[in-house]
Amino acid sequence: MLRRVLKGLAIGLAAILVLALVALVFAYVASSRIIDRTYDVPFAVLATPSDSAVLADGQRLASLWGCLAGCHGEDGAGTLMFEEPLVGWIRAPNITSILPDYTDEELERLIRRGVKQDGRSVFVMPSGLLYHLDDAQLTSIIAHVRSLPKKKDRFKGGVKFGPLGRVFLAIGQFQPSAEEVDPDSPRRAYPDPTDEAGLGEFWATTACSECHGEDLSGEDGFTPSLEVVATSYTPADFRLLMRTGIALGGRQLDLMSEVARDNLRHLTPREVAGLYDYLTGHFAANSATDE
Numbered sequence: 001m002l003r004r005v006l007k008g009l010a011i012g013l014a015a016i017l018v019l020a021l022v023a024l025v026f027a028y029v030a031s032s033r034i035i036d037r038t039y040d041v042p043f044a045v046l047a048t049p050s051d052s053a054v055l056a057d058g059q060r061l062a063s064l065w066g067c068l069a070g071c072h073g074e075d076g077a078g079t080l081m082f083e084e085p086l087v088g089w090i091r092a093p094n095i096t097s098i099l100p101d102y103t104d105e106e107l108e109r110l111i112r113r114g115v116k117q118d119g120r121s122v123f124v125m126p127s128g129l130l131y132h133l134d135d136a137q138l139t140s141i142i143a144h145v146r147s148l149p150k151k152k153d154r155f156k157g158g159v160k161f162g163p164l165g166r167v168f169l170a171i172g173q174f175q176p177s178a179e180e181v182d183p184d185s186p187r188r189a190y191p192d193p194t195d196e197a198g199l200g201e202f203w204a205t206t207a208c209s210e211c212h213g214e215d216l217s218g219e220d221g222f223t224p225s226l227e228v229v230a231t232s233y234t235p236a237d238f239r240l241l242m243r244t245g246i247a248l249g250g251r252q253l254d255l256m257s258e259v260a261r262d263n264l265r266h267l268t269p270r271e272v273a274g275l276y277d278y279l280t281g282h283f284a285a286n287s288a289t290d291e
């Protein structure tokens with residue numbers, strides 16, 4: 001009797017192991033196909049910008065869009081963003097050593113469309129948002145990053161997937177950046193530097209929506225709704241959060257405080273005021289339509 005039970009158990013276990021193995025092989029094959037997919041995206045020629053104010057603004061724009069500071073490091077030499085052998089490794093590469101090998105056209109396609117020199121997609125880079133960089137901003141960011149001193153590679157950059165990461169990729173939980181771009185959507189126009197309301201809307205729908213969701217109402221388990229600005233923050237509280245990362249009541253937050261200190265502090269006072277007005281107006285309008 002005991003023998004029969006043990007035999008049954010062994011067969012059950014073996015079946016589970018075989019199934020798990022089959023699932024892993026399937027995930028490996030399916031994810032490799034996604035990683036190696038190539039995208040036929042034409043090169044666009046960047047218009048020579050006439051706006052000298054934007055051109056001189058490359059360092060600030062590179063920080064606000066998260067090219068420097070956030071992901072590729074303050075000096076562009078890259079950062080280890082994530083390391084978890086089961087899921088994978090995200091190492092934002094050293095752009096000071098990569099950029100000389102890229103032409104401006106190739107960079108445009110990489111940044112705004114998420115497609116590398118070899119036609120494959122990048123991962124993790126928020127190309128869906130970077131798509132909204134207009135020619136002047138993009139040109140000024142490229143010029144700034146090209147002017148940075150070349151740093152030695154401290155590690156080999158790139159995204160590698162572990163077994164769980166491959167499963168996520170195979171079932172569509174991770175997407176190649178090139179597929180986050182909607183090339184038919186109109187590019188958001190970068191407002192005139194004196195247009196406070198326009199600047200507020202621009203940064204809310206690009207910088208904040210990256211984490212707080214397209215409609216700014218937060219993402220489950222990750223970020224709160226920005227309605228909190230409308231309901232709890234005074235303009236002075238909000239300025240403090242954007243400048244220093246200190247939240248209402250003197251709290252230090254995790255990612256948000258870091259993003260404010262590294263990136264958002266580069267917003268001008270006018271942009272912060274515009275953002276505050278945009279967020280309070282946005283949620284007032286939404287709650288009016290809810291009723």
Ligand code: HEC
Pocket residue numbers: 203204207208209210211212222223224226228229241247248253254255256257259264275
């Ligand atoms: C890279 C992701 C990221 C970006 C970009 C980002 N946030 Fe956040 N934000 C967070 C996270 C995560 C939290 C939750 C607190 C935490 O874990 O740090 C948060 C929390 C907040 C809070 C709540 C603070 C509190 O009182 O608890 C406010 C307000 C806020 N963000 C405003 C903004 C605004 C405005 C922008 C755009 C200018 C923005 N955030 C851009 C990730 C981000």
